[in-house]
Amino acid sequence: MILDRRALILSSLATAGLAGCADIVGPPEPPKLYRLSPRFAAVPGPSVPWALSVLRPETAGSFETERLVLTRPPSGLDFYANTAWSDRTPNLIQTALVEAFEASGRIAQVARDSDGIRADYLLNTDLRDFEARYDQGEGAPLAVIRLAVRLMETRGRRIVGTAVFAKEVRASANTVDAVVAAHTEAFSGLAADLVPWVLKAPMPK
Template identity: 30%
Template sequence: MTVRSPALALGATLLAAALGGCGGSAPLTFDLAALPASGHTAASARSIVVSEPVGIQPFEADRIIVREPGGALSFLGGGQWADRLPRLVQTRLIQSLENSGRLRSVSRPGDKIVADYQLISEIRAFDIAAGSGEAVVDLSAKLIAEGSGRVAAARVFQARVPVQKVDAGSAAVALDAALAQVLAEMVRWVNSGR
Protein backbone atom coordinates (compact mmCIF):
# COMPACT_ATOMS: atom_id res chain seq x y z
CA MET A 1 0.00 0.00 0.00
CA THR A 2 1.36 3.42 -0.90
CA VAL A 3 1.30 6.33 1.56
CA ARG A 4 1.21 9.79 -0.02
CA SER A 5 -0.32 12.00 2.68
CA PRO A 6 -1.12 11.94 6.41
CA ALA A 7 -4.82 11.33 5.63
CA LEU A 8 -3.97 8.38 3.40
CA ALA A 9 -1.47 7.12 5.99
CA LEU A 10 -4.12 7.21 8.71
CA GLY A 11 -6.59 5.44 6.45
CA ALA A 12 -3.98 2.84 5.52
CA THR A 13 -3.11 2.27 9.19
CA LEU A 14 -6.78 1.88 10.15
CA LEU A 15 -7.38 -0.49 7.24
CA ALA A 16 -4.36 -2.58 8.20
CA ALA A 17 -5.57 -2.71 11.81
CA ALA A 18 -9.05 -3.76 10.68
CA LEU A 19 -7.69 -6.43 8.36
CA GLY A 20 -5.29 -7.60 11.07
CA GLY A 21 -8.27 -8.58 13.19
CA CYS A 22 -9.63 -10.81 10.41
CA GLY A 23 -7.62 -13.90 11.28
CA GLY A 24 -4.31 -12.84 9.69
CA SER A 25 -1.10 -13.86 11.42
CA ALA A 26 0.53 -11.32 13.70
CA PRO A 27 3.62 -9.61 12.25
CA LEU A 28 7.04 -10.38 13.70
CA THR A 29 8.28 -7.72 16.11
CA PHE A 30 11.83 -6.42 15.75
CA ASP A 31 13.96 -4.35 18.10
CA LEU A 32 16.85 -1.97 17.54
CA ALA A 33 20.05 -2.24 19.58
CA ALA A 34 21.92 0.36 21.60
CA LEU A 35 25.69 0.55 21.40
CA PRO A 36 27.40 -1.70 23.96
CA ALA A 37 29.04 -0.31 27.09
CA SER A 38 32.48 1.13 26.35
CA GLY A 39 34.02 0.54 29.76
CA HIS A 40 34.94 4.24 29.85
CA THR A 41 34.55 5.69 33.35
CA ALA A 42 35.93 9.24 33.11
CA ALA A 43 32.62 11.06 32.85
CA SER A 44 32.56 14.76 32.01
CA ALA A 45 30.55 17.28 33.99
CA ARG A 46 28.07 17.65 31.11
CA SER A 47 24.50 16.42 31.24
CA ILE A 48 22.18 15.93 28.25
CA VAL A 49 18.42 15.70 27.83
CA VAL A 50 17.47 13.66 24.75
CA SER A 51 14.14 14.61 23.18
CA GLU A 52 12.08 12.17 21.15
CA PRO A 53 12.93 12.61 17.46
CA VAL A 54 10.32 14.11 15.18
CA GLY A 55 9.57 12.95 11.65
CA ILE A 56 6.93 12.76 8.96
CA GLN A 57 3.83 10.73 9.77
CA PRO A 58 4.93 7.34 8.38
CA PHE A 59 8.01 7.43 10.66
CA GLU A 60 5.77 8.10 13.68
CA ALA A 61 4.45 4.52 13.55
CA ASP A 62 5.89 1.13 14.45
CA ARG A 63 5.97 -0.11 10.85
CA ILE A 64 8.98 -0.86 8.64
CA ILE A 65 8.93 1.43 5.60
CA VAL A 66 9.99 0.87 1.98
CA ARG A 67 10.73 3.87 -0.25
CA GLU A 68 10.03 3.13 -3.91
CA PRO A 69 12.22 4.66 -6.68
CA GLY A 70 9.51 7.27 -7.42
CA GLY A 71 9.49 8.39 -3.77
CA ALA A 72 6.27 6.63 -2.67
CA LEU A 73 6.38 5.14 0.84
CA SER A 74 4.78 1.84 1.74
CA PHE A 75 4.66 -0.31 4.86
CA LEU A 76 6.51 -3.62 4.63
CA GLY A 77 4.25 -6.49 5.60
CA GLY A 78 5.16 -9.18 8.08
CA GLY A 79 7.13 -7.05 10.52
CA GLN A 80 6.94 -4.16 12.93
CA TRP A 81 9.19 -2.38 15.44
CA ALA A 82 8.94 -3.09 19.17
CA ASP A 83 7.62 0.46 19.75
CA ARG A 84 6.87 3.62 17.79
CA LEU A 85 10.05 4.36 15.82
CA PRO A 86 10.78 7.81 17.39
CA ARG A 87 10.47 6.45 20.94
CA LEU A 88 12.60 3.42 20.05
CA VAL A 89 15.34 5.60 18.50
CA GLN A 90 15.25 7.95 21.52
CA THR A 91 15.60 5.03 23.94
CA ARG A 92 18.53 3.49 22.05
CA LEU A 93 20.24 6.89 21.75
CA ILE A 94 19.89 7.48 25.51
CA GLN A 95 21.22 3.99 26.25
CA SER A 96 24.12 4.44 23.82
CA LEU A 97 25.11 7.77 25.41
CA GLU A 98 24.86 6.23 28.89
CA ASN A 99 26.89 3.20 27.78
CA SER A 100 29.67 5.50 26.54
CA GLY A 101 30.36 6.44 30.18
CA ARG A 102 31.38 9.94 29.16
CA LEU A 103 28.49 12.10 30.47
CA ARG A 104 27.38 12.98 33.99
CA SER A 105 23.77 12.19 33.13
CA VAL A 106 21.53 11.40 30.19
CA SER A 107 17.78 11.79 30.57
CA ARG A 108 14.42 12.41 28.89
CA PRO A 109 12.64 15.79 29.00
CA GLY A 110 10.07 14.56 31.53
CA ASP A 111 12.70 13.35 34.02
CA LYS A 112 12.97 16.86 35.58
CA ILE A 113 16.77 16.71 35.60
CA VAL A 114 18.63 19.98 35.09
CA ALA A 115 20.80 19.56 31.99
CA ASP A 116 23.45 21.57 30.20
CA TYR A 117 22.18 20.68 26.73
CA GLN A 118 19.12 19.32 25.01
CA LEU A 119 19.63 17.02 22.04
CA ILE A 120 16.82 17.40 19.52
CA SER A 121 16.65 15.39 16.32
CA GLU A 122 14.60 14.64 13.25
CA ILE A 123 14.19 11.33 11.46
CA ARG A 124 14.73 12.29 7.82
CA ALA A 125 14.90 8.70 6.56
CA PHE A 126 14.58 5.30 8.22
CA ASP A 127 13.57 2.98 5.43
CA ILE A 128 14.54 0.49 2.78
CA ALA A 129 15.37 2.18 -0.53
CA ALA A 130 13.89 -0.35 -2.96
CA GLY A 131 15.71 1.12 -5.96
CA SER A 132 19.22 0.74 -4.49
CA GLY A 133 18.56 -2.22 -2.18
CA GLU A 134 19.84 -0.34 0.88
CA ALA A 135 18.70 0.38 4.41
CA VAL A 136 18.90 4.16 4.83
CA VAL A 137 19.06 5.96 8.17
CA ASP A 138 19.29 9.76 8.08
CA LEU A 139 18.99 11.79 11.30
CA SER A 140 19.62 15.49 11.80
CA ALA A 141 20.59 16.62 15.30
CA LYS A 142 21.05 19.85 17.23
CA LEU A 143 22.60 20.42 20.64
CA ILE A 144 20.76 23.30 22.31
CA ALA A 145 22.27 25.08 25.34
CA GLU A 146 19.57 24.84 28.01
CA GLY A 147 20.18 28.24 29.60
CA SER A 148 20.22 30.36 26.46
CA GLY A 149 18.43 28.24 23.85
CA ARG A 150 21.44 28.80 21.57
CA VAL A 151 22.27 26.10 19.01
CA ALA A 152 25.71 24.94 20.19
CA ALA A 153 26.16 22.47 17.33
CA ALA A 154 24.21 20.86 14.50
CA ARG A 155 24.95 17.95 12.21
CA VAL A 156 23.34 15.40 9.88
CA PHE A 157 24.16 11.72 10.39
CA GLN A 158 23.65 9.22 7.58
CA ALA A 159 24.31 5.55 6.96
CA ARG A 160 23.46 3.14 4.15
CA VAL A 161 23.71 -0.63 4.51
CA PRO A 162 22.96 -3.16 1.75
CA VAL A 163 19.87 -5.27 2.35
CA GLN A 164 19.88 -8.84 1.02
CA LYS A 165 16.20 -8.87 0.13
CA VAL A 166 13.15 -6.76 0.85
CA ASP A 167 11.44 -8.76 3.57
CA ALA A 168 10.77 -7.88 7.19
CA GLY A 169 13.66 -9.84 8.72
CA SER A 170 16.32 -8.67 6.26
CA ALA A 171 15.04 -5.08 6.43
CA ALA A 172 15.12 -5.02 10.24
CA VAL A 173 18.68 -6.39 10.38
CA ALA A 174 19.96 -3.89 7.80
CA LEU A 175 18.18 -0.91 9.43
CA ASP A 176 19.59 -1.92 12.83
CA ALA A 177 23.10 -2.04 11.32
CA ALA A 178 22.64 1.39 9.71
CA LEU A 179 21.33 2.83 12.99
CA ALA A 180 24.37 1.40 14.83
CA GLN A 181 26.65 3.42 12.50
CA VAL A 182 24.60 6.57 13.08
CA LEU A 183 24.51 6.06 16.85
CA ALA A 184 28.29 5.58 16.97
CA GLU A 185 28.82 8.87 15.12
CA MET A 186 26.25 10.72 17.24
CA VAL A 187 27.77 9.49 20.52
CA ARG A 188 31.28 10.59 19.41
CA TRP A 189 29.88 13.97 18.34
CA VAL A 190 28.00 14.58 21.60
CA ASN A 191 30.95 13.43 23.71
CA SER A 192 33.38 15.66 21.79
CA GLY A 193 31.67 18.69 23.30
CA ARG A 194 30.55 20.11 19.95
Template identity: 30%
Template sequence: MSKHDVPILSRRRLLVLTGTVLPAGVISACGILPTPQPPSQLYRLSPKSTFDENIPNVALQLGIEPPLAPAGLNSSQIAVMRGELTMDYFARAKWVDTAPAMVHRLLVESFENSGKIVGVGRSGVGLRSDYELQTELREFQAEYLEGGAVPKIRVRMNCKLVKIPQRIIVASHSFESLRPAPDNRMESIIKSFDLALGNVMKKIVGWTLTRVAEL
Protein backbone atom coordinates (compact mmCIF):
# COMPACT_ATOMS: atom_id res chain seq x y z
CA MET A 1 0.00 0.00 0.00
CA SER A 2 1.45 3.39 -0.95
CA LYS A 3 1.54 6.33 1.37
CA HIS A 4 -1.29 7.85 -0.64
CA ASP A 5 -3.51 4.89 0.34
CA VAL A 6 -3.13 5.38 4.14
CA PRO A 7 -6.46 6.67 5.60
CA ILE A 8 -6.25 10.11 7.18
CA LEU A 9 -7.63 10.22 10.76
CA SER A 10 -9.56 13.28 11.84
CA ARG A 11 -7.77 15.49 14.32
CA ARG A 12 -10.35 14.83 17.06
CA ARG A 13 -10.21 11.02 16.57
CA LEU A 14 -6.44 11.12 16.61
CA LEU A 15 -6.51 12.88 19.98
CA VAL A 16 -8.84 10.22 21.37
CA LEU A 17 -6.74 7.34 20.08
CA THR A 18 -3.48 8.72 21.38
CA GLY A 19 -4.91 9.91 24.71
CA THR A 20 -3.28 13.28 24.21
CA VAL A 21 -4.57 16.22 26.24
CA LEU A 22 -3.86 19.56 24.60
CA PRO A 23 -3.65 22.97 26.26
CA ALA A 24 -6.68 25.24 26.11
CA GLY A 25 -5.11 27.43 23.42
CA VAL A 26 -4.53 24.41 21.14
CA ILE A 27 -8.05 23.11 21.78
CA SER A 28 -9.45 26.51 20.82
CA ALA A 29 -7.38 26.40 17.64
CA CYS A 30 -8.91 23.01 16.86
CA GLY A 31 -12.39 24.50 17.19
CA ILE A 32 -13.24 23.03 20.64
CA LEU A 33 -14.30 26.10 22.67
CA PRO A 34 -15.59 26.39 26.28
CA THR A 35 -19.23 27.28 26.72
CA PRO A 36 -19.45 31.08 27.17
CA GLN A 37 -20.91 32.26 30.48
CA PRO A 38 -23.60 34.94 30.47
CA PRO A 39 -22.37 38.35 31.72
CA SER A 40 -23.13 39.50 35.24
CA GLN A 41 -26.17 41.70 35.75
CA LEU A 42 -25.22 45.05 37.30
CA TYR A 43 -27.36 46.57 40.05
CA ARG A 44 -27.39 50.00 41.70
CA LEU A 45 -29.15 51.47 44.71
CA SER A 46 -30.74 54.89 45.22
CA PRO A 47 -30.01 57.81 47.58
CA LYS A 48 -32.49 58.74 50.29
CA SER A 49 -34.76 61.65 49.37
CA THR A 50 -37.35 61.85 52.20
CA PHE A 51 -36.52 62.85 55.76
CA ASP A 52 -38.20 63.79 59.02
CA GLU A 53 -39.38 67.40 59.02
CA ASN A 54 -37.89 68.11 62.45
CA ILE A 55 -34.28 67.75 61.24
CA PRO A 56 -32.54 71.09 61.97
CA ASN A 57 -30.93 73.32 59.36
CA VAL A 58 -27.21 73.77 59.93
CA ALA A 59 -24.99 76.52 58.49
CA LEU A 60 -21.91 74.29 58.32
CA GLN A 61 -19.91 72.24 55.86
CA LEU A 62 -19.57 68.47 56.22
CA GLY A 63 -16.97 66.23 54.62
CA ILE A 64 -17.78 62.53 54.30
CA GLU A 65 -14.92 60.05 54.18
CA PRO A 66 -15.19 56.82 52.14
CA PRO A 67 -16.51 53.99 54.33
CA LEU A 68 -14.09 51.46 55.71
CA ALA A 69 -15.14 47.85 55.09
CA PRO A 70 -13.80 44.32 55.68
CA ALA A 71 -12.25 42.63 52.67
CA GLY A 72 -15.31 40.45 52.09
CA LEU A 73 -17.51 43.52 51.57
CA ASN A 74 -14.94 45.66 49.76
CA SER A 75 -16.04 44.24 46.43
CA SER A 76 -18.53 44.77 43.62
CA GLN A 77 -19.86 41.25 44.24
CA ILE A 78 -23.11 41.00 46.21
CA ALA A 79 -22.43 39.23 49.49
CA VAL A 80 -24.62 36.40 50.79
CA MET A 81 -24.35 34.42 54.04
CA ARG A 82 -25.74 30.87 54.22
CA GLY A 83 -24.16 30.11 57.58
CA GLU A 84 -23.09 32.02 60.67
CA LEU A 85 -19.38 31.89 59.80
CA THR A 86 -19.33 31.71 55.99
CA MET A 87 -19.70 34.31 53.25
CA ASP A 88 -20.32 33.80 49.56
CA TYR A 89 -21.51 35.87 46.60
CA PHE A 90 -24.45 35.70 44.25
CA ALA A 91 -23.54 34.30 40.84
CA ARG A 92 -23.77 36.62 37.82
CA ALA A 93 -24.92 39.61 39.90
CA LYS A 94 -22.78 42.60 40.88
CA TRP A 95 -23.02 46.15 42.15
CA VAL A 96 -22.13 48.92 39.70
CA ASP A 97 -19.16 49.76 41.96
CA THR A 98 -17.56 48.31 45.07
CA ALA A 99 -20.05 48.32 47.94
CA PRO A 100 -18.14 50.98 50.00
CA ALA A 101 -17.73 53.30 46.99
CA MET A 102 -21.40 52.97 46.09
CA VAL A 103 -22.55 53.63 49.67
CA HIS A 104 -20.20 56.64 49.92
CA ARG A 105 -21.72 58.27 46.83
CA LEU A 106 -25.28 57.57 47.97
CA LEU A 107 -24.61 58.97 51.44
CA VAL A 108 -23.27 62.24 50.01
CA GLU A 109 -26.33 62.50 47.74
CA SER A 110 -28.66 61.77 50.66
CA PHE A 111 -27.23 64.67 52.69
CA GLU A 112 -27.60 66.91 49.65
CA ASN A 113 -31.21 65.78 49.18
CA SER A 114 -32.06 66.73 52.76
CA GLY A 115 -31.66 70.43 51.95
CA LYS A 116 -30.70 70.99 55.59
CA ILE A 117 -26.97 71.71 55.31
CA VAL A 118 -25.05 74.49 53.59
CA GLY A 119 -22.31 72.29 52.14
CA VAL A 120 -21.55 68.58 51.97
CA GLY A 121 -19.10 66.60 49.88
CA ARG A 122 -16.40 64.00 49.77
CA SER A 123 -13.49 64.59 52.11
CA GLY A 124 -10.23 65.60 50.48
CA VAL A 125 -11.68 67.27 47.36
CA GLY A 126 -11.13 70.90 48.38
CA LEU A 127 -14.09 71.19 50.76
CA ARG A 128 -13.19 73.22 53.86
CA SER A 129 -15.14 71.14 56.34
CA ASP A 130 -16.27 72.15 59.80
CA TYR A 131 -16.92 68.48 60.58
CA GLU A 132 -16.09 65.16 58.97
CA LEU A 133 -18.18 62.02 59.08
CA GLN A 134 -16.17 58.81 59.28
CA THR A 135 -18.14 55.66 58.49
CA GLU A 136 -17.54 51.92 58.54
CA LEU A 137 -19.66 49.46 56.56
CA ARG A 138 -19.85 46.49 58.90
CA GLU A 139 -22.75 44.50 57.43
CA PHE A 140 -24.02 44.61 53.85
CA GLN A 141 -25.30 41.20 52.85
CA ALA A 142 -28.25 38.92 52.20
CA GLU A 143 -28.65 36.25 54.90
CA TYR A 144 -30.15 32.78 54.51
CA LEU A 145 -29.93 31.84 58.17
CA GLU A 146 -32.03 29.56 60.37
CA GLY A 147 -33.11 27.54 57.33
CA GLY A 148 -34.85 30.47 55.65
CA ALA A 149 -35.96 29.96 52.07
CA VAL A 150 -35.79 33.69 51.32
CA PRO A 151 -33.09 36.05 52.62
CA LYS A 152 -33.09 38.92 55.04
CA ILE A 153 -31.00 41.92 54.05
CA ARG A 154 -28.78 43.32 56.78
CA VAL A 155 -27.10 46.74 56.59
CA ARG A 156 -25.08 48.05 59.53
CA MET A 157 -22.85 51.13 59.63
CA ASN A 158 -20.87 52.81 62.38
CA CYS A 159 -20.47 56.59 62.26
CA LYS A 160 -18.03 58.95 63.98
CA LEU A 161 -18.46 62.72 63.85
CA VAL A 162 -15.10 64.48 63.91
CA LYS A 163 -14.54 68.17 64.69
CA ILE A 164 -12.18 69.92 62.25
CA PRO A 165 -9.39 71.03 62.53
CA GLN A 166 -8.93 69.55 65.99
CA ARG A 167 -9.65 66.02 64.68
CA ILE A 168 -11.62 65.22 67.84
CA ILE A 169 -14.41 62.65 67.80
CA VAL A 170 -17.43 64.43 69.26
CA ALA A 171 -20.10 61.75 68.66
CA SER A 172 -20.33 58.11 67.61
CA HIS A 173 -23.23 55.80 66.84
CA SER A 174 -24.10 52.59 64.96
CA PHE A 175 -27.15 52.19 62.72
CA GLU A 176 -28.66 48.93 61.50
CA SER A 177 -31.57 47.79 59.37
CA LEU A 178 -32.80 44.24 58.75
CA ARG A 179 -35.24 43.91 55.86
CA PRO A 180 -36.78 40.57 54.75
CA ALA A 181 -37.02 40.06 51.00
CA PRO A 182 -40.55 39.23 49.77
CA ASP A 183 -39.28 36.36 47.60
CA ASN A 184 -36.11 34.82 46.21
CA ARG A 185 -35.92 36.72 42.92
CA MET A 186 -32.80 38.84 42.47
CA GLU A 187 -34.87 41.93 41.71
CA SER A 188 -36.72 41.54 45.02
CA ILE A 189 -33.45 41.05 46.90
CA ILE A 190 -31.97 44.22 45.40
CA LYS A 191 -35.13 46.18 46.26
CA SER A 192 -34.77 45.01 49.86
CA PHE A 193 -31.13 46.14 49.85
CA ASP A 194 -32.36 49.54 48.65
CA LEU A 195 -34.92 49.80 51.46
CA ALA A 196 -32.50 48.64 54.16
CA LEU A 197 -29.72 51.00 53.07
CA GLY A 198 -32.21 53.86 52.67
CA ASN A 199 -33.40 53.34 56.23
CA VAL A 200 -29.83 53.45 57.56
CA MET A 201 -28.91 56.55 55.52
CA LYS A 202 -32.05 58.36 56.71
CA LYS A 203 -31.02 57.70 60.32
CA ILE A 204 -27.42 58.81 59.65
CA VAL A 205 -28.49 62.10 58.07
CA GLY A 206 -30.91 62.90 60.91
CA TRP A 207 -28.46 61.93 63.65
CA THR A 208 -25.54 63.85 62.12
CA LEU A 209 -27.41 67.12 61.55
CA THR A 210 -29.03 66.96 64.98
CA ARG A 211 -25.72 66.39 66.73
CA VAL A 212 -23.97 69.15 64.75
CA ALA A 213 -26.75 71.60 65.64
CA GLU A 214 -26.33 70.76 69.34
CA LEU A 215 -22.56 71.29 69.42
Protein backbone atom coordinates (compact mmCIF):
# COMPACT_ATOMS: atom_id res chain seq x y z
CA MET A 1 0.00 0.00 0.00
CA ILE A 2 2.88 2.38 0.78
CA LEU A 3 4.40 1.68 -2.62
CA ASP A 4 1.04 2.32 -4.30
CA ARG A 5 0.74 5.72 -2.54
CA ARG A 6 4.26 6.72 -3.58
CA ALA A 7 3.53 5.73 -7.20
CA LEU A 8 0.32 7.77 -7.11
CA ILE A 9 2.14 10.82 -5.73
CA LEU A 10 4.90 10.55 -8.37
CA SER A 11 2.30 10.16 -11.14
CA SER A 12 0.43 13.25 -9.93
CA LEU A 13 3.63 15.31 -9.83
CA ALA A 14 4.55 14.21 -13.34
CA THR A 15 1.12 15.17 -14.66
CA ALA A 16 1.33 18.56 -12.98
CA GLY A 17 4.77 19.07 -14.48
CA LEU A 18 3.50 18.33 -17.97
CA ALA A 19 0.58 20.71 -17.51
CA GLY A 20 3.02 23.40 -16.40
CA CYS A 21 5.12 22.85 -19.52
CA ALA A 22 2.02 23.19 -21.71
CA ASP A 23 1.24 26.54 -20.07
CA ILE A 24 4.78 27.73 -20.74
CA VAL A 25 4.75 26.67 -24.41
CA GLY A 26 1.24 28.00 -24.96
CA PRO A 27 -1.13 27.35 -27.88
CA PRO A 28 0.26 27.22 -31.43
CA GLU A 29 0.43 30.49 -33.33
CA PRO A 30 -2.59 31.10 -35.59
CA PRO A 31 -1.82 30.86 -39.32
CA LYS A 32 -1.02 34.01 -41.28
CA LEU A 33 -4.05 34.84 -43.43
CA TYR A 34 -3.87 35.87 -47.08
CA ARG A 35 -6.55 37.38 -49.30
CA LEU A 36 -7.06 36.72 -52.99
CA SER A 37 -7.38 40.26 -54.37
CA PRO A 38 -7.23 40.16 -58.18
CA ARG A 39 -7.45 43.27 -60.35
CA PHE A 40 -10.29 43.37 -62.86
CA ALA A 41 -10.88 45.68 -65.80
CA ALA A 42 -13.91 46.88 -67.71
CA VAL A 43 -14.90 44.83 -70.76
CA PRO A 44 -15.74 46.78 -73.95
CA GLY A 45 -19.20 46.31 -75.39
CA PRO A 46 -22.89 46.91 -74.62
CA SER A 47 -24.59 45.85 -71.42
CA VAL A 48 -26.23 42.43 -71.44
CA PRO A 49 -30.00 42.24 -70.81
CA TRP A 50 -29.87 39.21 -68.54
CA ALA A 51 -29.01 38.35 -64.94
CA LEU A 52 -26.31 35.89 -63.82
CA SER A 53 -26.07 33.70 -60.74
CA VAL A 54 -22.57 32.43 -59.90
CA LEU A 55 -22.63 29.06 -58.18
CA ARG A 56 -20.06 28.02 -55.61
CA PRO A 57 -17.38 26.03 -57.46
CA GLU A 58 -17.31 22.29 -57.18
CA THR A 59 -13.89 20.86 -56.40
CA ALA A 60 -11.91 17.88 -55.22
CA GLY A 61 -11.42 17.47 -51.48
CA SER A 62 -7.82 18.69 -51.67
CA PHE A 63 -9.01 22.21 -52.58
CA GLU A 64 -11.96 22.28 -50.17
CA THR A 65 -9.81 24.04 -47.60
CA GLU A 66 -8.42 27.37 -46.43
CA ARG A 67 -4.87 26.06 -46.65
CA LEU A 68 -2.45 27.03 -49.44
CA VAL A 69 -1.86 23.95 -51.55
CA LEU A 70 1.50 23.02 -53.06
CA THR A 71 2.57 20.08 -55.18
CA ARG A 72 6.00 18.59 -55.68
CA PRO A 73 6.01 16.17 -58.60
CA PRO A 74 6.18 13.25 -58.29
CA SER A 75 5.66 13.15 -54.51
CA GLY A 76 2.23 14.76 -54.63
CA LEU A 77 0.21 17.24 -52.64
CA ASP A 78 1.16 19.17 -49.50
CA PHE A 79 0.32 22.45 -47.72
CA TYR A 80 2.30 25.50 -46.65
CA ALA A 81 2.82 25.58 -42.90
CA ASN A 82 1.21 28.26 -40.71
CA THR A 83 -0.53 29.99 -43.62
CA ALA A 84 -4.12 30.07 -44.86
CA TRP A 85 -6.42 31.88 -47.24
CA SER A 86 -9.01 34.15 -45.63
CA ASP A 87 -11.75 31.66 -46.61
CA ARG A 88 -12.14 28.24 -48.19
CA THR A 89 -10.80 28.26 -51.73
CA PRO A 90 -14.18 27.69 -53.49
CA ASN A 91 -15.65 30.65 -51.59
CA LEU A 92 -12.71 32.84 -52.65
CA ILE A 93 -13.22 31.88 -56.30
CA GLN A 94 -16.97 32.50 -56.18
CA THR A 95 -16.53 35.95 -54.65
CA ALA A 96 -13.77 36.87 -57.10
CA LEU A 97 -15.89 35.82 -60.09
CA VAL A 98 -18.79 37.99 -58.95
CA GLU A 99 -16.41 40.93 -58.54
CA ALA A 100 -14.96 40.32 -62.01
CA PHE A 101 -18.40 40.54 -63.62
CA GLU A 102 -19.25 43.65 -61.61
CA ALA A 103 -16.01 45.29 -62.74
CA SER A 104 -16.80 44.50 -66.40
CA GLY A 105 -19.42 47.26 -66.40
CA ARG A 106 -21.62 45.21 -68.71
CA ILE A 107 -23.99 43.39 -66.38
CA ALA A 108 -26.34 45.00 -63.89
CA GLN A 109 -27.47 41.85 -62.10
CA VAL A 110 -24.85 39.36 -60.96
CA ALA A 111 -24.64 37.65 -57.56
CA ARG A 112 -23.84 34.45 -55.73
CA ASP A 113 -26.48 31.74 -56.01
CA SER A 114 -27.04 32.03 -52.25
CA ASP A 115 -28.21 35.65 -52.72
CA GLY A 116 -31.38 34.39 -54.39
CA ILE A 117 -31.63 36.74 -57.38
CA ARG A 118 -33.92 35.80 -60.29
CA ALA A 119 -31.22 34.86 -62.75
CA ASP A 120 -31.50 34.00 -66.43
CA TYR A 121 -28.17 32.14 -66.45
CA LEU A 122 -26.27 30.00 -63.96
CA LEU A 123 -22.47 29.88 -64.03
CA ASN A 124 -21.35 26.48 -62.80
CA THR A 125 -17.60 25.94 -62.32
CA ASP A 126 -15.36 23.03 -61.39
CA LEU A 127 -12.11 24.08 -59.70
CA ARG A 128 -9.51 21.59 -60.92
CA ASP A 129 -6.25 23.30 -59.97
CA PHE A 130 -5.37 26.01 -57.47
CA GLU A 131 -1.85 25.30 -56.33
CA ALA A 132 1.81 26.26 -56.22
CA ARG A 133 3.61 23.70 -58.38
CA TYR A 134 7.28 23.10 -57.59
CA ASP A 135 8.47 22.04 -61.02
CA GLN A 136 12.03 23.34 -60.53
CA GLY A 137 13.08 21.76 -57.25
CA GLU A 138 13.33 24.47 -54.61
CA GLY A 139 13.15 27.27 -57.18
CA ALA A 140 10.20 29.64 -57.44
CA PRO A 141 7.03 27.61 -58.10
CA LEU A 142 4.27 28.08 -60.65
CA ALA A 143 0.86 29.30 -59.49
CA VAL A 144 -1.56 27.10 -61.43
CA ILE A 145 -5.30 27.78 -61.67
CA ARG A 146 -7.72 25.81 -63.84
CA LEU A 147 -11.51 26.16 -64.02
CA ALA A 148 -13.95 24.09 -66.06
CA VAL A 149 -17.01 26.22 -66.80
CA ARG A 150 -20.62 25.45 -67.76
CA LEU A 151 -23.07 28.25 -68.58
CA MET A 152 -26.66 27.07 -68.17
CA GLU A 153 -30.08 28.60 -68.65
CA THR A 154 -31.90 28.75 -65.33
CA ARG A 155 -35.11 27.49 -66.90
CA GLY A 156 -34.65 23.87 -67.90
CA ARG A 157 -30.94 23.87 -67.01
CA ARG A 158 -29.99 23.73 -70.70
CA ILE A 159 -26.21 24.04 -71.15
CA VAL A 160 -25.40 26.79 -73.64
CA GLY A 161 -21.62 26.66 -73.41
CA THR A 162 -18.70 24.81 -71.84
CA ALA A 163 -15.02 25.75 -71.65
CA VAL A 164 -11.87 25.27 -69.60
CA PHE A 165 -9.86 28.33 -68.53
CA ALA A 166 -6.35 28.04 -67.13
CA LYS A 167 -3.46 30.32 -66.20
CA GLU A 168 0.05 29.71 -64.90
CA VAL A 169 2.25 32.43 -63.40
CA ARG A 170 5.76 31.92 -62.10
CA ALA A 171 6.23 33.35 -58.60
CA SER A 172 8.99 35.93 -58.28
CA ALA A 173 10.57 33.97 -55.40
CA ASN A 174 10.12 30.84 -53.31
CA THR A 175 8.18 32.66 -50.58
CA VAL A 176 4.55 32.54 -49.53
CA ASP A 177 4.07 36.25 -50.28
CA ALA A 178 5.38 35.73 -53.81
CA VAL A 179 3.19 32.65 -54.27
CA VAL A 180 0.08 34.58 -53.21
CA ALA A 181 0.98 37.39 -55.61
CA ALA A 182 1.36 34.85 -58.42
CA HIS A 183 -2.06 33.33 -57.64
CA THR A 184 -3.56 36.82 -57.73
CA GLU A 185 -2.00 37.56 -61.13
CA ALA A 186 -3.05 34.18 -62.51
CA PHE A 187 -6.66 34.61 -61.45
CA SER A 188 -6.75 38.13 -62.89
CA GLY A 189 -5.66 36.75 -66.25
CA LEU A 190 -8.08 33.84 -66.09
CA ALA A 191 -11.00 36.17 -65.35
CA ALA A 192 -9.99 38.42 -68.26
CA ASP A 193 -10.66 35.44 -70.57
CA LEU A 194 -13.67 33.97 -68.77
CA VAL A 195 -15.83 37.08 -68.31
CA PRO A 196 -16.01 38.12 -72.01
CA TRP A 197 -16.75 34.50 -72.95
CA VAL A 198 -19.80 34.46 -70.66
CA LEU A 199 -20.96 37.92 -71.74
CA LYS A 200 -21.32 36.71 -75.33
CA ALA A 201 -24.38 34.69 -74.35
CA PRO A 202 -27.68 35.94 -75.88
CA MET A 203 -30.87 36.60 -73.96
CA PRO A 204 -32.43 33.21 -73.09
CA LYS A 205 -35.74 32.49 -74.86
